[in-house]
Amino acid sequence: MTEVKVTVTRTEQHSEPIRVAVSTVILTLRRDDDGEPPRIALPLVRRTRAPHQDSWSLPGGWLRDDENLEDAAARTLHETTGLSPSYLEQLYAFGAVDRSPSRVVSIVYWALLRSDEVDAQSAAHMASGLAPENVQWFEAATLPTLAFDHNQIVDYAQWRLRNKVGYSRVAHGFLPPTFTLADLREAYEAILDRRLDPANFRRQVEASGTLLPTDQFRTGSHRPARLYRYDDAVELADRGPLATEEKRTR
Amino acid sequence: MTEVKVTVTRTEQHSEPIRVAVSTVILTLRRDDDGEPPRIALPLVRRTRAPHQDSWSLPGGWLRDDENLEDAAARTLHETTGLSPSYLEQLYAFGAVDRSPSRVVSIVYWALLRSDEVDAQSAAHMASGLAPENVQWFEAATLPTLAFDHNQIVDYAQWRLRNKVGYSRVAHGFLPPTFTLADLREAYEAILDRRLDPANFRRQVEASGTLLPTDQFRTGSHRPARLYRYDDAVELADRGPLATEEKRTR
Numbered sequence: 072m073t074e075v076k077v078t079v080t081r082t083e084q085h086s087e088p089i090r091v092a093v094s095t096v097i098l099t100l101r102r103d104d105d106g107e108p109p110r111i112a113l114p115l116v117r118r119t120r121a122p123h124q125d126s127w128s129l130p131g132g133w134l135r136d137d138e139n140l141e142d143a144a145a146r147t148l149h150e151t152t153g154l155s156p157s158y159l160e161q162l163y164a165f166g167a168v169d170r171s172p173s174r175v176v177s178i179v180y181w182a183l184l185r186s187d188e189v190d191a192q193s194a195a196h197m198a199s200g201l202a203p204e205n206v207q208w209f210e211a212a213t214l215p216t217l218a219f220d221h222n223q224i225v226d227y228a229q230w231r232l233r234n235k236v237g238y239s240r241v242a243h244g245f246l247p248p249t250f251t252l253a254d255l256r257e258a259y260e261a262i263l264d265r266r267l268d269p270a271n272f273r274r275q276v277e278a279s280g281t282l283l284p285t286d287q288f289r290t291g292s293h294r295p296a297r298l299y300r301y302d303d304a305v306e307l308a309d310r311g312p313l314a315t316e317e318k319r320t321r
Numbered sequence: 322m323t324e325v326k327v328t329v330t331r332t333e334q335h336s337e338p339i340r341v342a343v344s345t346v347i348l349t350l351r352r353d354d355d356g357e358p359p360r361i362a363l364p365l366v367r368r369t370r371a372p373h374q375d376s377w378s379l380p381g382g383w384l385r386d387d388e389n390l391e392d393a394a395a396r397t398l399h400e401t402t403g404l405s406p407s408y409l410e411q412l413y414a415f416g417a418v419d420r421s422p423s424r425v426v427s428i429v430y431w432a433l434l435r436s437d438e439v440d441a442q443s444a445a446h447m448a449s450g451l452a453p454e455n456v457q458w459f460e461a462a463t464l465p466t467l468a469f470d471h472n473q474i475v476d477y478a479q480w481r482l483r484n485k486v487g488y489s490r491v492a493h494g495f496l497p498p499t500f501t502l503a504d505l506r507e508a509y510e511a512i513l514d515r516r517l518d519p520a521n522f523r524r525q526v527e528a529s530g531t532l533l534p535t536d537q538f539r540t541g542s543h544r545p546a547r548l549y550r551y552d553d554a555v556e557l558a559d560r561g562p563l564a565t566e567e568k569r570t571r
Contacts, residue, residue, distance in 0.1 A: 087386045088338065088386075089340070089341050089384060089386055090339070091339050091341060091416075091426050134339060134416070134426070136337045136338075136339055136418075136424045137418060138418065139416060139417050139418055140414060140416040140417075140426070161413060161414060163411060164390060164411060164414040164428045166341075166384070166389060166390035166428065167389050167390075168386075168387060168388065168389055174386045176341050176384070176390070176426070176428070178414045178416065178426070
C-alpha cells in the first residue's frame with residue numbers, strides 16, 4: 072500500500088488518533104470423516120506483522136473513509152479468505168483502551184455459512200490464484216490464544232449464537248435448503264454444546280410450526296429420513312429497521 | 322477545549338480521518354397528569370454548533386483515547402443531562418459514510434430509566450448549577466427531525482425494546498421494585514404501542530413464573546391491587562460474557 076502522510080488538526084484533547092477497524096466471525100458446522108457429530112469452526116488469519124505477529128486473528132482490516140461498516144467487513148473478509156456470505160450481521164463494537172498497543176475500535180460482524188458454501192467459495196478463491204497460505208479453519212471449542220481480544224470476541228459470538236437459537240431459526244444458516252430432523256438436531260447440539268433427546272427434539276420442532284415437511288426422503292445406510300425445509304415466510308436474520316437502511320452500497 | 326495539532330503518519334489510503342463518537346438513547350416511561358396511559362420518552366440535547374446547529378440530538382460526544390466506549394457514553398450522558406443509569410447496554414455502531422458531513426462512526430448505548438430516577442437525577446443536576454437549558458424530554462412517538470441519523474437510531478432502539486420484551490423482562494427497567502399487574506401491562510402497552518387484554522395479560526404473566534407476589538397492596542381510588550416483584554434470580558440485562566469483561570473502569 073502507498074504511504075500517505077496526513078496532517079490532522081484536532082480540537083479535542085486526543086494525544087493519539089483512534090482508529091476504526093472491522094473484523095468478522097464466520098461460523099460454520101464442519102463434519103469431519105471421523106464419524107463424530109459436526110462441530111462449529113471458523114476461519115482465522117495468521118498475522119504477518121506486529122503487533123501479535125504470527126498469531127492467529129479474525130479476518131479484518133481498517134475501515135476506509137469511503138465505505139460503510141458492513142462493506143468494509145465484507146471486503147476485508149473476501150480479501151483475506153475468499154468468503155462472501157450473503158449477509159453479515161453486526162455483532163458488537165469492541166473498544167477497550169488496552170485491547171491493542173495503539174487505540175483501535177473494532178466493529179465486528181458475523182455470519183453463519185453452510186459448509187458446502189465454504190467449500191465452494193474457498194475453491195474459487197484457490198483457483199483465482201489469490202489463495203492465502205495464512206488462512207486456516209479452527210474448531211471454535213479448541214482455539215489457540217488469538218491476537219488482541221479475539222478469543223473474547225469468538226466467545227461472545229458463540230454466546231450470541233446460543234441465545235439466538237432459542238428464539239429464532241438461526242440454525243438454518245448452517246443447513247442446506249432441505250434437511251432431516253437429525254441434521255437439525257446435530258446443528259442445535261453443536262451450538263448448545265450438549266446432547267438433545269431425539270424424541271423430545273422432534274416433538275418440540277413439530278410443535279413450533281416453523282418447519283414444513285417435504286415429500287422427499289434421504290436414503291442411505293439408515294432407514295429413510297424425511298427431508299424438511301423452513302417456512303420461507305420468515306426472515307433468517309431479523310435485523311429490524313436497519314436491514315433496509317444499512318444495506319451494502321456495493 | 323484546547324486546540325492541539327497532531328501529525329499522523331498513516332499507511333492506509335485515508336484522505337480524511339475517521340472519528341469515533343458515542344451517543345446514548347435513554348428511554349423512560351412518562352406519565353403526564355392528563356389521565357392518559359404512560360408513554361415512552363427520551364432526553365435530547367439542542368446542538369449549539371454546526372453541523373445541524375439548533376437541531377435536537379441524542380446526548381453524546383467524542384470518544385477520548387484513554388476511555389472505554391461505555392465510559393465515554395456514561396461521561397457524555399452525565400455531562401449533558403446529569404443522568405447516570407446503573408447500566409448502559411451497547412445498541413449498535415452506526416457508521417454510514419453519509420451520516421455526517423465528516424466521517425464519524427457513532428457507538429450508541431442505551432438504557433431504561435424509571436421516571437422517579439429521572440426526576441431525582443435531573444433535580445440533583447439542576448441543584449448543582451450545571452443544569453443545561455438545552456436538554457429537553459420528548460415523546461418517542463412524536464419526535465421532531467433530529468440531527469444526523471438520530472431519528473433512525475431512536476427507531477432502532479424502540480425496535481430492540483419491542484423485541485426484547487418478548488423474551489426477557491426488559492419492562493422491569495421502567496418499573497419500581499414492586500408494581501401492580503396494571504403497571505406492568507401499561508409498560509408493555511407503551512413499548513408495544515397497542516392495548517393488551519387485562520385478563521389475558523394476567524394469565525400470561527402468571528404462567529411465565531417470572532413474577533413473585535408480595536403481601537402488599539396498593540390502595541387508592543380503585544380496589545386494592547396486589548404488588549408484585551420480579552424474581553431477582555435472573556439478571557435484568559443479560560449481556561453474556563461481556564457483562565464482566567467490559568465493565569466500567571471508573
